[in-house]
Amino acid sequence: MIKLRNIDRYIDKRLQRNFILKGIDLDIAEGDFVSIMGPSGAGKSTLLNIIGFLDDANEGEYYFLDEPVHGLNEKQKSEYHRSYIGFVFQAYHLIDELTVYENIEMPLLYRKVKGSQRKSMVADMLDRFNIVAKKDLFPNQLSGGQQQLVGVARALIGSPKLILADEPTGNLHSDQSKEIMETFKKLNKEDGVTIIQVTHSDEMATYGDRIINLQDGAVTENNPYEEE
Amino acid sequence: MLIKGLIVVQFGLAITLMIGTYVMQGQINFILNKDLGFNPENVVAVEINSELQNALKIGQLYSEEAQRIPGVLSTSITAGHYRDYSEYGVVDIGMAQMKSATTLSQLGDGIPSEAVDAQYLQTMDIELLKGVNFSKQANTFPSDEVIVNQAFVDAMGWDNPIGQILEDKPENQGWVGPFDGKKVIGVIENYHFKSLYDPLQPMVLQHIEAADQNPGTILIRLSSDRMSETISNLKSLWNSIAEQEAFNLAFMDDMVQRQYNEEIRWNRIIRISSMASILLACFGLFGLSALVAQRRIKEIGIRKVFGASIKNILVLISKDFVLLVVCGFAISAPVAWYLSNQWLTGFSYKIDLDALPFLYGGLTVLLIALTTVSWQSVKAALQNPVENLRNE
Numbered sequence: 282m283i284k285l286r287n288i289d290r291y292i293d294k295r296l297q298r299n300f301i302l303k304g305i306d307l308d309i310a311e312g313d314f315v316s317i318m319g320p321s322g323a324g325k326s327t328l329l330n331i332i333g334f335l336d337d338a339n340e341g342e343y344y345f346l347d348e349p350v351h352g353l354n355e356k357q358k359s360e361y362h363r364s365y366i367g368f369v370f371q372a373y374h375l376i377d378e379l380t381v382y383e384n385i386e387m388p389l390l391y392r393k394v395k396g397s398q399r400k401s402m403v404a405d406m407l408d409r410f411n412i413v414a415k416k417d418l419f420p421n422q423l424s425g426g427q428q429q430l431v432g433v434a435r436a437l438i439g440s441p442k443l444i445l446a447d448e449p450t451g452n453l454h455s456d457q458s459k460e461i462m463e464t465f466k467k468l469n470k471e472d473g474v475t476i477i478q479v480t481h482s483d484e485m486a487t488y489g490d491r492i493i494n495l496q497d498g499a500v501t502e503n504n505p506y507e508e509e
Numbered sequence: 510m511l512i513k514g515l516i517v518v519q520f521g522l523a524i525t526l527m528i529g530t531y532v533m534q535g536q537i538n539f540i541l542n543k544d545l546g547f548n549p550e551n552v553v554a555v556e557i558n559s560e561l562q563n564a565l566k567i568g569q570l571y572s573e574e575a576q577r578i579p580g581v582l583s584t585s586i587t588a589g590h591y592r593d594y595s596e597y598g599v600v601d602i603g604m605a606q607m608k609s610a611t612t613l614s615q616l617g618d619g620i621p622s623e624a625v626d627a628q629y630l631q632t633m634d635i636e637l638l639k640g641v642n643f644s645k646q647a648n649t650f651p652s653d654e655v656i657v658n659q660a661f662v663d664a665m666g667w668d669n670p671i672g673q674i675l676e677d678k679p680e681n682q683g684w685v686g687p688f689d690g691k692k693v694i695g696v697i698e699n700y701h702f703k704s705l706y707d708p709l710q711p712m713v714l715q716h717i718e719a720a721d722q723n724p725g726t727i728l729i730r731l732s733s734d735r736m737s738e739t740i741s742n743l744k745s746l747w748n749s750i751a752e753q754e755a756f757n758l759a760f761m762d763d764m765v766q767r768q769y770n771e772e773i774r775w776n777r778i779i780r781i782s783s784m785a786s787i788l789l790a791c792f793g794l795f796g797l798s799a800l801v802a803q804r805r806i807k808e809i810g811i812r813k814v815f816g817a818s819i820k821n822i823l824v825l826i827s828k829d830f831v832l833l834v835v836c837g838f839a840i841s842a843p844v845a846w847y848l849s850n851q852w853l854t855g856f857s858y859k860i861d862l863d864a865l866p867f868l869y870g871g872l873t874v875l876l877i878a879l880t881t882v883s884w885q886s887v888k889a890a891l892q893n894p895v896e897n898l899r900n901e
């Protein structure tokens with residue numbers, strides 16, 4: 282599904298070139314559940330953003346579903362964001378002015394989904410995450426765990442093939458974290474959704490099938506568990 | 510909220526002025542293009558001093574000689590003064606000021622009358638509806654003939670105007686009106702010898718010799734080509750006939766237009782003020798939209814991540830501002846309607862106030878407002894969402 286070849290991402294500062302990512306080679310198949318780990322500043326978020334078309338590599342090749350990403354224009358990228366990729370963020374990034382219901386519904390507004398169908402899709406999500414009673418509340422009226430559930434529901438509403446989660450449990454207690462991870466695992470196993478998450482926690486990483494270690498912008502350890 | 514209210518008021522003002530500009534423009538175009546019943550284009554008026562000895566003889570000589578100049582189509586001697594009293598802002602194109610006392614009860618106290626010669630209708634391009642024009646043989650006409658306009662006929666309620674003899678004689682008052690015993694030989698189309706502020710009135714044409722009046726103006730219709738050459742020839746001719754007298758020439762269409770100088774000036778003032786107020790409102794809008802775009806930058810980033818296109822973002826940001834303009838329109842439309850109507854009542858001839866100036870006014874301002882807002886919203890929409898979603 283995802284094929285990265287010799288990806289460089291750098292920032293030019295005066296005479297110096299600072300590499301955030303250097304020479305990344307990575308293959309992720311459909312149905313994988315991958316955890317990216319590494320110290321702060323290693324370039325994990327940057328890698329995830331490149332995979333999610335939110336950032337562009339300076340060098341190298343990236344194929345998404347065998348399609349060269351560097352050839353995509355803004356509109357096509359939007360199209361992928363609508364139908365293929367769902368994002369979950371550490372800081373939740375819900376829209377403060379919208380209710381839980383409206384936050385979950387939001388991605389559907391950018392796809393051609395009829396009003397009645399939207400309603401039933403959002404209702405399904407609220408049901409699935411047990412937040413029906415909270416649908417008219419605003420994000421700041423929810424706990425962090427609840428907010429992240431809304432964030433996950435929002436990412437899933439478009440039935441994406443790929444979920445990109447940047448430290449989804451970074452701000453949560455362990456109980457809440459486990460709930461989110463169980464959800465991911467279920468999605469991955471039952472619906473075959475590909476999941477790539479960034480995490481600092483070994484415990485959270487083990488929910489995935491595969492761990493990629495990133496250090497100073499390079500992959501140092503790929504699939505340590507499989508190799509054992 | 511306060512800022513929004515202020516912007517609504519500013520846009521209300523801008524839209525009101527914009528609508529006013531369109532209404533005025535429409536009325537002025539209407540006036541300037543209205544068929545006046547005569548054709549002022551290519552007609553010049555040469556002033557002749559009525560106090561001059563032999564003014565009529567001099568006028569007739571000049572008129573006759575002028576007709577030989579190539580480019581002169583027709584000339585006519587009239588008693589009226591076609592001149593620009595610019596210090597009063599009044600233009601008198603002909604007989605507007607010349608009233609004759611009359612006792613014809615249907616016509617009120619006095620009616621405008623003009624003394625002209627047989628070429629007047631041709632020179633002014635006024636249509637003769639019935640009967641005949643004055644005779645060209647200057648000395649053979651009977652002196653009791655008059656030509657009246659259609660409004661005169663209507664006021665008198667005549668079915669057969671030709672041959673009617675006017676009885677301008679009050680009972681028991683011991684004086685005789687100037688039109689007593691005059692015979693109607695022709696009826697002409699109504700023409701606007703006054704500005705369009707005034708309704709059409711009944712009027713009478715007499716022959717200048719029969720009326721025993723001094724000439725005030727020689728009207729000359731010119732061919733449109735080589736006009737400046739023709740005019741310089743007219744000037745030389747004038748200098749050779751009346752060498753001590755100044756040559757004063759004015760274009761009739763200029764004079765017609767000058768009647769509405771005030772309106773044209775006001776239209777310009779209103780237009781400039783509407784531009785200024787739009788500019789002012791847009792400054793406010795620009796600031797507010799920058800503020801809003803900044804405040805919603807995170808939301809924009811989130812929406813883009815979930816598939817919002819640039820267009821979606823533009824609509825999102827602009828929607829609220831369109832609403833402000835629509836609110837401004839809602840309060841300004843009735844005000845503009847009232848003011849426009851008020852202004853138009855001053856004219857006897859005016860456009861019907863329809864929805865178009867309102868539509869144009871609203872749309873013009875909306876378009877300018879959208880352009881202003883899009884500056885900020887395009888900037889916001891083009892930003893990389895990653896930048897805006899970085900950990901806060």
Ligand SMILES: Nc1ncnc2c1ncn2[C@@H]1O[C@H](COP(=O)(O)OP(=O)(O)OP(=O)(O)O)[C@@H](O)[C@H]1O
Nearest residue numbers: 292300301319320321322323324325326327328479
């Ligand atoms: N636009 C940018 N301009 C300059 N430096 C950047 C930019 N984006 C990322 N960096 C730098 O690149 C490095 C990697 O950033 P990144 O956010 O990918 O790290 P990370 O592995 O996600 O770290 P963390 O675990 O703290 O989230 C950091 O040193 C960061 O400061």
Ligand SMILES: [Mg+2]
Nearest residue numbers: 325326327447
């Ligand atoms: Mg990070």
